[in-house]
Amino acid sequence: MTRHAGFSTLTLTTLFVIAATMPTMAQEAVTDSVRKYKFLGKSARDKSDHADVIIYYDRLLTFKSDYHLAHYYRARAQLALGDQEAAKVSLLAAVALKPRHANTLLLLYQVYAEQHKPDSAWVYLWPLVAAKPGDAKYRGYRRTVADLYRRAGKVTTAIGHYQTIAEDGRTSEGSRRELYELLAVLYDDMGDASQALVWRQKLAGAGDQGEVESLSKMVDLQIETKDYKGACATLETLTRIDSAGRYSHFHRMSDLGDLSGDAAMALAGLEGMASCQPKDLETVAIIVQIHFNGDDLRAADRWLQQGLRQGPTNAQLRVLRGDLLARNEAPEDSVIAEYEVALDDPNWAAVAQQRIWQIRPPETEEEKLRKAFFGQSVAEDDDGN
Numbered sequence: 001m002t003r004h005a006g007f008s009t010l011t012l013t014t015l016f017v018i019a020a021t022m023p024t025m026a027q028e029a030v031t032d033s034v035r036k037y038k039f040l041g042k043s044a045r046d047k048s049d050h051a052d053v054i055i056y057y058d059r060l061l062t063f064k065s066d067y068h069l070a071h072y073y074r075a076r077a078q079l080a081l082g083d084q085e086a087a088k089v090s091l092l093a094a095v096a097l098k099p100r101h102a103n104t105l106l107l108l109y110q111v112y113a114e115q116h117k118p119d120s121a122w123v124y125l126w127p128l129v130a131a132k133p134g135d136a137k138y139r140g141y142r143r144t145v146a147d148l149y150r151r152a153g154k155v156t157t158a159i160g161h162y163q164t165i166a167e168d169g170r171t172s173e174g175s176r177r178e179l180y181e182l183l184a185v186l187y188d189d190m191g192d193a194s195q196a197l198v199w200r201q202k203l204a205g206a207g208d209q210g211e212v213e214s215l216s217k218m219v220d221l222q223i224e225t226k227d228y229k230g231a232c233a234t235l236e237t238l239t240r241i242d243s244a245g246r247y248s249h250f251h252r253m254s255d256l257g258d259l260s261g262d263a264a265m266a267l268a269g270l271e272g273m274a275s276c277q278p279k280d281l282e283t284v285a286i287i288v289q290i291h292f293n294g295d296d297l298r299a300a301d302r303w304l305q306q307g308l309r310q311g312p313t314n315a316q317l318r319v320l321r322g323d324l325l326a327r328n329e330a331p332e333d334s335v336i337a338e339y340e341v342a343l344d345d346p347n348w349a350a351v352a353q354q355r356i357w358q359i360r361p362p363e364t365e366e367e368k369l370r371k372a373f374f375g376q377s378v379a380e381d382d383d384g385n
Contacts, residue, residue, distance in 0.1 A: 030063050030064075033059075033060075033063045034060060034063050034064050034067075037056045037057070037059050037060035037063070038060060040052075040056040041053055041056040041057050041060060041070070041073060044056055045073060045076075045077075048080070050077040050078075050080045050081050051077075051081070053073060053074065053076075053077035054074050054077045054078065054081075057070040057071075057073055057074040057077075058074065061074075066097055067097075068093075068094045068095075068097035068098040068101060068104070069094070071090045071091070071093040071094035071097070072090070072091065072094040072101070072103065072104050072107070074090045075087040075088075075090035075091045075094065075104075075107060076107070078090060079107075079111070084111060084114070084115070087107075087111065088108070088111050091104055091107055091108045091111065092108070095108060095124070099127075100127065102128060102131075105124045105125070105127055105128055106124075106125075106128060106141075108120075108124040109121050109122075109124045109125040109128075109141060112124065113141075113144055113145070113148060116148060116151075116152070117148075118145050118148035118149045118152060118154070118157075121144075121145050121148065122145050125138070125141055125142065125145060128141075129141075129142060133168075134170055136170070136172075139165055139168065139170070139171060142161055142164075142165060143161070143162075143165055143175075145161060146158045146161035146162050146165070149161065150186070155186060155189075155190065158186070159183065159186055159187075162179050162182060162183055162186075163183065165179060166179035166180060166183065166202075177203060177210075180199050180200075180202045180203035181199075181203055181210075181214070183196075183199040184196045184197075184199035184200045184203060184217070184221075187199065188221070193221050193224045193225050194225055196221050197218065197221040197222060197225060197227075200214060200217055200218035200221055201218060203218075204218055204234075204237075211241065212238065212241065212242045212245065215234055215237060215238050215241075216238065218234050219231045219234050219235060219238075219252070222234060223256065223259075228256060228259070228260040228262065228265070229262075231256055232253055232256060232257075232262075232265050232268075235249050235250075235252055235253045235256070235269075236253075239253075239272060246272070246276050247272075247273055247276040247277055249272075250268075250269045250270075250271075250272030250273045250275075250276060251269065251273055252269070253265060253266075253268060253269030253272065254266050254267075254268075254269025254270050254272075254273065255269070256269070257269055263290075267287070267290055270283055270286055270287050270290070271287055274287055274303070274306075278306065278310050279310050279311070281307050281310060281311045281314050281316070281317060282316075284303055284304075284306065284307035284310075284317070285307065285314075285316045285317055285320060287303045288300050288303045288304050288307070288317070288320050288324075289320065291303065292320065292323065292324065292327075297324060297327060297328065300320075300324055301324060304317060304320060304321050304324065308321070313341060313344070315341070315342035315344070315345030315347065315348035315352070316342075316348060318338050318339070318341040318342040318348075318352075319338070319339060319342050319348060319351055319352055319355065321338045322335045322336070322337075322338030322339045322342075322352075322355055323355070325338060326359075332359050332360070335359060336356055336359055336360065339352040339353075339355045339356045340352070340356070
């Protein structure tokens with residue numbers, strides 16, 4: 001047998017064989033260990049034995065440190081045990097190894113959201129939203145991020161998220177309406193009435209049981225932005241859809257006409273009020289006077305007839321009726337007859353008597369004294385009739 005440097009040929013050959021097989025044996029041992037701890041980790045997960053899950057995946061990572069799922073499963077167990085900070089470290093290690101792993105990203109989003117850290121939560125949610133923009137689940141998570149920003153006082157950032165969700169055609173109708181309302185309120189709180197109005201208009205266009213309230217708030221915003229004609233149009237819509245509140249909407253329209261100096265708007269409101277409540281003879285009288293002053297005698301007569309059907313002896317309407325007949329050059333007796341009915345009402349007697357004496361001046365001294373007295377009373381009263 002050949003010898004070399006104290007070793008036989010057989011011995012050298014054996015050493016070479018052992019040296020050659022050592023890496024393979026070591027690799028097989030690692031592979032076996034990885035397989036073993038994956039199995040043990042999976043068994044522990046199935047049993048919800050969270051402490052063992054952490055132990056087995058820790059050991060697994062000593063053999064395969066780049067196995068991202070070991071970090072992920074360890075994080076889940078840590079979260080189950082209430083150790084959020086340790087879980088966050090594990091998840092960050094997992095995402096560093098596999099940045100696009102959806103479950104890791106989602107868990108990181110949830111951890112940061114629970115810690116009220118919207119910036120970090122959005123960093124890990126955004127890739128999921130971008131990958132699956134049509135997934136309603138991710139839109140819901142984005143809404144949570146927006147809420148977190150709003151509560152943190154970062155309203156402008158929150159609004160950006162809310163608007164994106166609201167304008168997504170895949171967002172459900174109920175969620176969209178809720179966001180329209182929220183956006184209108186947020187802009188209103190920020191003092192941006194024009195943007196608040198934009199979202200109020202969208203909300204009104206969506207239509208549901210809350211439409212009346214939404215439109216009423218929209219009127220407020222339109223008045224604030226001095227869009228009086230728009231406010232009037234919105235009030236007209238309200239009169240059609242809100243039968244219970246029609247009178248108040250017409251009343252508001254009338255007030256708005258006065259505020260904006262729009263006589264036609266004010267008159268439309270008054271006429272709507274009178275149509276809703278025909279027995280509101282004071283409003284009817286105002287309408288008659290407006291038409292009378294505007295030389296629309298037919299309209300004045302029409303409203304007089306409506307009012308007198310409700311209150312045949314109403315003194316104010318009788319005086320106005322006499323004025324209308326006089327304007328139409330009716331016989332004096334007919335005109336005076338209208339005024340004489342009003343003499344029975346103490347509030348209108350002086351006015352009615354003056355109208356009569358304008359047609360038939362007083363003849364006796366007593367009548368002249370009465371005329372002087374009543375004339376003074378009428379001047380002091382100055383009711384414009």
